Amino acid sequence: MMRTRPLKVALLGCGVVGSEVARIMTTHSADLAARIGAPVELAGVAVRRPDRVRAGIDPALVTTDATALVKRGDIDVVVEVIGGIEPARTLITTAFEHGASVVSANKALIAQDGAALHAAADANEKDLYYEAAVAGAIPLIRPLRESLAGDKVNRVLGIVNGTTNFILDAMDTTGAGYQEALDEATALGYAEADPTADVEGFDAAAKAAILAGIAFHTRVRLDDVHREGMTEVTAADFASAKEMGCTIKLLAICERAADGGSVTARVHPAMIPLSHPLAGVRGAYNAVFVESDAAGQLMFYGPGAGGAPTASAVLGDLVAVCRNRLGGGRGPGESAYAALPVSPMGDVVTRYHISLDVADKPGVLAQVATVFAEHGVSIDTVRQSGKDGEASLVVVTHRASDAALGGTVEALRKLDTVRGVASIMRVEGE
Structure with missing residues (x-):
């Protein structure tokens, strides 16, 4: 009654x-x-x-x-x-x-x-x-907190900010530059007058902290989340992504280490294969991909903002x-019994896409390859083009730690033949 x-x-x-x-x-x-x-x-x-x-x-x-x-x-x-x-x-x-x-x-x-x-x-x-x-509107916290309470979640990978996804999708599908796509998002009401919280990843980082805490039964604060914005993503990055059969998304990634002893949480732009379900998320929509031991792979999709x-x-x-x-009862409260440590970004292992501006002369590729080898970063593919003394060198690595990649890039910048590191992009979802 x-x-x-x-x-x-x-x-x-x-x-x-x-x-x-x-x-x-x-x-x-x-x-x-x-x-x-x-x-x-x-x-x-x-x-x-x-x-x-x-x-x-x-x-x-x-x-x-x-x-x-x-x-x-x-x-x-x-x-x-x-x-x-x-x-x-x-x-x-x-x-x-x-x-x-x-x-x-x-x-x-x-x-x-x-x-x-x-x-x-x-x-x-x-x-x-x-x-x-x-x-x-996407049911996500309740499935993680209740429906998957009997499972072990290993990874949460998602697009959790509609503004940034709209901008990157526009850059991908129309060839627009970042500012042009941002202006369109603002005119349509998807971006605030000050879009900093969205485009610099602050909004997504807060969401990543919440998701990681619930998924891994561990307290993860905003300060624990590695954050990079997407304002430096260019049309050239999208062109490189397309050559690899990829697109670019701003991703929130929460992972449990392979040995189960720690977790990481990060937000940054990344290339993902066009075959991945997240690659087809268009406009201002959100989607989150969850991987667990028993349930396997789950995807949650829908409008992520709006009144x-x-x-x-x-x-x-x-x-x-x-x-x-x-x-007379209560719902589930905080579950932080696991109390896993949050590892620094340097421990994260993934693949990388690095674009270098180099001198167009013999021996450059050998010098670059040597630097990668000295830092323990294995090269998967190399693509080189150039004329009139200038060249572009694109290197895609096998999986390596972020710390190893950082040391590699620092050493590359010291080479006389490397005129600049044009772009560094992680490759996820493979």
Whole structure:
């Protein structure tokens, strides 16, 4: 039987995502009540600009005092979609202390302070859910945390930022340069006026930290994630990728070491074969490839951002938390029992594509090959072209550690015959 007293929800933030959460709560109220077993009621909405017109929201619910809202004591669930570190962190912990569970879409905060937030939730016997923090509408955290809880996840490889994927896809399919593709993404609303968080990999790094922590049952903070942006990717890189039967994506890669004793998490541009499922992810879509012992290879695909898709994930969490509330139980909390060390980027082993500007004269290739050999980096293929005293040398390696490759490149730059290292790109997904 359905309980008649509604569960009360406080909404922190009413921007693109928050307004969609409020809309869905209103338009789908009967369905939500049936699925939960009790009505859900929007009891308050905290905003910074109260005078703005918000369609479908009773102005009497709007307040600028978020702290007072989460302290009310009659709130069952707080939905936090304001983003950033503060005041979100304080508001969430205050909500726990005053009896509310929390649903958040705040990737930066979860990546930086997830352990402390989980501890606060545990201390107050409340739920902390954050499906919307990683890949918009794509169910990903719950499958990793629950559906694969009996399996051993070894690798998570994914496109987790729609803005960067749109830009790189445009460069690949139209031949546009980086700035031209960025301008198009901005005009279409895929990129912010300041796209730094996206194009420099900060957004993807936060998501990688969250995914690695859940997949490997280990605390992985944002500072543990190696991060490289994609602003230096050029049309020449795409041309080289095509010659290898590859394309270029900004990837979040979380891996367990072969011996199982450590993990790594990194974000950077990489070449991947056109045969890989991630190569066909177009536009602003996201996709994550998960590899585990028993389940094998799984792929999750869909819209990774936007008001309605992100609100879908928020509402899914809201239903789960409300069900827990009614049943007197809690959902899964933090699982960090493995406590595996996070290895530095230098320990990562992969293949590399290196493009060198060299003098066009006899002996250059031999000198370059010698440097690679001296640093223990095996060459797979070499492609050389040039005229009028200048040449381009493209080297693709076998698998080597990042530290070995770094030493190789440093030594190459000291050769008189090497005029510059034009590009270094990792090759993944093989």
